[in-house]
Amino acid sequence: MRHPEEVVRVWNLTVRYPGNPAPALSNVHLRLEAGECVIVSGPSGCGKSTLALCLTGFIPHAIDAAMTGSVRVGGLDPGQVGVYDLAEFVGLVQQDPEAQFCTMRVEDEIAFGPENLLCPAEEIARRVDWALDAVSASHLRRRRLAELSGGEKQRVALAAVLAMRPSVLILDEPTAHLDPRGTGALVRLLADMQSQLGLAIMILEHRPERFFDIAHRVVQLSDGTVVFDGPPREAPGRVDGADALTPRAWVGPRPGTETTTGIEPGHGSSPRPGPPDRGSPNPGSLRPLPGLSRSPQVRAPFQRVSAVQGCRCCPPGTARLRRASFEFGARASQILDAPSCKHRQPQHRQGRWRKLVAPYLGFRAGSRPRPDWRPGGPEFRPGADHNFARPPGHDLPPSALSDDPRSSSHSGSGPGAGRSARPFAKLARGSGKGCARDYTLDNPLLRVCNLTQRYGDRAVLQEVSLVVGRGEIVGIMGDNGSGKTTLLLSIMGVLRPASGRIILDGDDITNVPVSARARRIGMIFQNPNHQLFTDHVWREVVVGPLSRGVPEAVCRPAAEALLDRFDLAAFRDSHPLTLSYGQKRRLNLAAVMVSDPSVLLLDEPFVGQDTARAQELARLLGELASAGKGILLVGHEPDLMSRCCDRLLFLDGGRVIVDAPVREALADFERMDLHDYLPEAWT
Amino acid sequence: MITCPKPGLNPLSKLVLLVSFCVLALRAESPGQAAALCAAVLLGHAVTGLPPAILWRRLRGIAVFALVLFLSQLFLTGVGAPWGVRAASGVRMATRFLNIILGSHLFVSTTPAEDLAYALMHLGLPYRYGFTLLVAMRFVPYFRLQSNTVLQAQMVRGIGVDRPSLKGVWCVARYTLVPLVVTALGRVESLAISMEGRCFGLHPRRTFLRTVPFRPADAVIMAAVIAVAAAAAAMF
Numbered sequence: 074m075r076h077p078e079e080v081v082r083v084w085n086l087t088v089r090y091p092g093n094p095a096p097a098l099s100n101v102h103l104r105l106e107a108g109e110c111v112i113v114s115g116p117s118g119c120g121k122s123t124l125a126l127c128l129t130g131f132i133p134h135a136i137d138a139a140m141t142g143s144v145r146v147g148g149l150d151p152g153q154v155g156v157y158d159l160a161e162f163v164g165l166v167q168q169d170p171e172a173q174f175c176t177m178r179v180e181d182e183i184a185f186g187p188e189n190l191l192c193p194a195e196e197i198a199r200r201v202d203w204a205l206d207a208v209s210a211s212h213l214r215r216r217r218l219a220e221l222s223g224g225e226k227q228r229v230a231l232a233a234v235l236a237m238r239p240s241v242l243i244l245d246e247p248t249a250h251l252d253p254r255g256t257g258a259l260v261r262l263l264a265d266m267q268s269q270l271g272l273a274i275m276i277l278e279h280r281p282e283r284f285f286d287i288a289h290r291v292v293q294l295s296d297g298t299v300v301f302d303g304p305p306r307e308a309p310g311r312v313d314g315a316d317a318l319t320p321r322a323w324v325g326p327r328p329g330t331e332t333t334t335g336i337e338p339g340h341g342s343s344p345r346p347g348p349p350d351r352g353s354p355n356p357g358s359l360r361p362l363p364g365l366s367r368s369p370q371v372r373a374p375f376q377r378v379s380a381v382q383g384c385r386c387c388p389p390g391t392a393r394l395r396r397a398s399f400e401f402g403a404r405a406s407q408i409l410d411a412p413s414c415k416h417r418q419p420q421h422r423q424g425r426w427r428k429l430v431a432p433y434l435g436f437r438a439g440s441r442p443r444p445d446w447r448p449g450g451p452e453f454r455p456g457a458d459h460n461f462a463r464p465p466g467h468d469l470p471p472s473a474l475s476d477d478p479r480s481s482s483h484s485g486s487g488p489g490a491g492r493s494a495r496p497f498a499k500l501a502r503g504s505g506k507g508c509a510r511d512y513t514l515d516n517p518l519l520r521v522c523n524l525t526q527r528y529g530d531r532a533v534l535q536e537v538s539l540v541v542g543r544g545e546i547v548g549i550m551g552d553n554g555s556g557k558t559t560l561l562l563s564i565m566g567v568l569r570p571a572s573g574r575i576i577l578d579g580d581d582i583t584n585v586p587v588s589a590r591a592r593r594i595g596m597i598f599q600n601p602n603h604q605l606f607t608d609h610v611w612r613e614v615v616v617g618p619l620s621r622g623v624p625e626a627v628c629r630p631a632a633e634a635l636l637d638r639f640d641l642a643a644f645r646d647s648h649p650l651t652l653s654y655g656q657k658r659r660l661n662l663a664a665v666m667v668s669d670p671s672v673l674l675l676d677e678p679f680v681g682q683d684t685a686r687a688q689e690l691a692r693l694l695g696e697l698a699s700a701g702k703g704i705l706l707v708g709h710e711p712d713l714m715s716r717c718c719d720r721l722l723f724l725d726g727g728r729v730i731v732d733a734p735v736r737e738a739l740a741d742f743e744r745m746d747l748h749d750y751l752p753e754a755w756t
Numbered sequence: 757m758i759t760c761p762k763p764g765l766n767p768l769s770k771l772v773l774l775v776s777f778c779v780l781a782l783r784a785e786s787p788g789q790a791a792a793l794c795a796a797v798l799l800g801h802a803v804t805g806l807p808p809a810i811l812w813r814r815l816r817g818i819a820v821f822a823l824v825l826f827l828s829q830l831f832l833t834g835v836g837a838p839w840g841v842r843a844a845s846g847v848r849m850a851t852r853f854l855n856i857i858l859g860s861h862l863f864v865s866t867t868p869a870e871d872l873a874y875a876l877m878h879l880g881l882p883y884r885y886g887f888t889l890l891v892a893m894r895f896v897p898y899f900r901l902q903s904n905t906v907l908q909a910q911m912v913r914g915i916g917v918d919r920p921s922l923k924g925v926w927c928v929a930r931y932t933l934v935p936l937v938v939t940a941l942g943r944v945e946s947l948a949i950s951m952e953g954r955c956f957g958l959h960p961r962r963t964f965l966r967t968v969p970f971r972p973a974d975a976v977i978m979a980a981v982i983a984v985a986a987a988a989a990a991m992f
């Protein structure tokens with residue numbers, strides 16, 4: 074029996090794809106009434122998109138799949154009528170708005186559907202006006218699609234479907250390409266559309282929490298079956314909010330620390346639940362991460378005569394002490410930085426060695442390794458020649474390299490003096506007030522000093538400074554276009570900065586070519602498919618070292634250990650593209666880790682991943698951090714970022730406006746009205 | 757009802773202009789005629805307001821290739837003929853090539869692809885072909901973006917593409933194809949679902965909101981251009 078207001082009715086639906094014995098959907102029951110908003114959630118691969126394709130008629134008419142059961146959309150049976158007949162009843166907005174545009178201009182795109190229906194021009198114009206008004210985008214009418222932001226494109230994609238005047242709107246992962254601000258705007262827009270148009274809306278989303286305010290029901294799928302259908306607040310499997318404000322809750326504590334930063338007892342910090350599925354993230358229980366450079370044959374050319382690794386005149390255990398100084402403060406550092414150590418500045422030996430290896434590593438022969446960045450330290454004298462490798466025209470005063478506020482007093486009058494006066498300046502949005510805190514690390518692993526990057530005349534990054542310590546996970550947040558990816562690409566060397574310096578483990582790598590940086594910095598892009606080049610999983614892992622001339626026999630032990638560690642050994646001979654999304658992501662990590670980089674840069678690795686996958690990735694990152702890697706993580710998901718990171722940076726218009734431990738950063742976000750960037754538990 | 761965003765010649769008039777110009781460029785025999793055509797097309801560029809520096813940046817590779825054509829005619833063909841004949845032949849070849857490229861560049865610079873596609877569809881081109889052109893134009897920047905990303909992904913893996921070498925070029929070609937094809941296929945599927953979901957192909961014809969006006973000026977210019985081209989071709 075059909076409910077009078079029922080616009081979608083699915084009864085006992087089972088769908089099987091050819092060649093796959095397991096059904097994509099199994100005995101699914103679902104109904105949707107006019108004016109109702111339903112979220113269909115579940116992990117990736119649970120059948121959400123298959124359900125959408127069934128409701129829009131693409132299954133069985135355009136996509137080969139066996140479908141049994143009953144489906145009615147607006148009283149029509151998709152199995153009997155075609156896609157075209159359903160198009161005026163149900164509209165599908167896909168994940169990537171850019172991928173579904175077929176014209177060049179906003180107006181043409183919205184008119185595209187009514188034109189295909191042979192509507193007269195006057196009717197088309199009316200529909201375009203109405204659709205643009207419905208998504209509050211009338212001002213975009215004359216714009217070219219290529220000029221729009223991600224959120225604007227999402228609105229246009231919505232309007233293009235609305236112009237068909239459907240009764241049911243299906244949105245497939247609508248926030249996947251939006252920043253938190255865009256996501257918030259979309260939620261508000263859908264609420265308005267629902268109240269004004271009375272549309273039935275179905276949102277396919279693997280993180281449904283963000284739509285709970287507008288949803289009437291949540292339907293949860295698991296392995297193709299409905300496991301829950303009820304009110305949002307009763308939905309099972311929600312991520313426990315208790316750890317939402319606990320930094321590194323998903324990745325485990327930082328090595329050498331027992332407690333996380335800035336958390337008061339009783340505010341979600343204790344007891345801290347670990348990752349639910351793979352045991353405790355205790356670093357002590359982890360196997361050491363393999364890496365290419367652990368092989369002595371390979372390590373040797375990369376090794377630097379480094380004070381951290383000890384020297385002949387220092388007592389045994391010095392290296393360990395020096396590492397400890399990073400964790401426990403200045404006392405050990407003071408001992409180790411004593412001028413009595415004659416190898417603290419072994420310039421002749423280091424110079425010869427570096428001159429020898431510089432052509433192969435891409436370093437400047439004159440670059441001086443491991444300067445002591447702490448102002449006031451034994452080696453630091455303002456104005457003295459510290460033999461830093463400075464790019465031509467980038468003659469920064471010593472204060473530019475310091476994050477100590479005192480250093481601004483001796484910024485001098487040379488070039489860059491003005492820039493260096495506030496190397497960690499933070500600008501509060503709107504209020505004009507600056508954040509008072511500076512975040513300081515002794516002996517950081519990665520230091521970015523006053524980095525400026527331009528695309529033509531437009532400054533994409535403006536004097537960005539940041540530090541990343543060993544074992545630290547630093548999150549970078551910000552609106553789309555704020556310069557996050559540009560920052561990572563600049564650190565990696567893919568983009569050449571207009572000014573500024575990048576110091577890695579004491580070496581100035583500003584002018585080091587990217588292929589040489591790749592031995593010490595690893596970067597993972599947003600889309601795993603962009604980083605899969607070969608036709609075998611094994612080949613994929615070793616292609617980087619092989620391209621650099623490292624014999625396969627040398628990198629084999631590390632590569633095999635990584636495949637084993639990342640649960641990919643069984644797929645060694647498989648084609649990388651046949652792997653699942655999560656496996657591809659792990660393969661990306663393995664391919665980067667084979668060079669044993671000390672710093673990892675990750676560009677939105679959580680995009681398109683459900684909570685379980687995100688947790689799995691977070692756990693891997695935690696292991697890498699436990700092994701001493703510094704991690705710079707770009708992400709949009711406030712809940713995930715607050716759970717994974719030690720510290721958060723916020724980029725706004727290419728400037729760092731917040732740089733603080735997680736909890737303080739969230740307080741800053743709240744003060745700066747960046748509410749869309751706050752985790753649900755915070756609000 | 758919408759029209760071309762910028763009032764100007766109908767794209768079809770420009771197309772006729774381009775075809776006529778190319779016929780003249782191919783028929784031009786003497787260096788003077790070729791130079792006159794070159795001056796005309798450069799004047800056309802000046803009228804559009806394209807700065808000469810940008811024009812030079814875009815077309816310097818073409819200019820170099822034209823020089824190579826001239827030199828090859830001068831030194832490699834017509835061996836035994838007087839130098840003057842060989843030089844004239846070289847000038848003719850180089851200026852023909854330059855004129856056709858410059859004329860096409862002027863056309864592409866002043867005609868949005870969507871205007872041309874809509875104009876052709878209004879003229880009677882089946883809309884499936886018109887949208888094939890539009891979708892292809894949409895894919896050009898997409899492919900450029902994707903290939904940039906793939907190239908960057910190779911660089912960060914240490915694959916030596918930041919130093920030009922034969923091995924680097926081989927690596928680029930080898931490792932770029934697979935990711936590009938995979939992402940392109942995914943996009944094609946999304947686009948097909950989007951277009952069919954909005955009834956593309958439902959009827960043999962369709963209506964259009966956008967109009968590309970054919971003004972009286974277009975008719976006059978088209979007739980004049982055809983007449984001049986025919987006369988000039990006859991005289992050349």
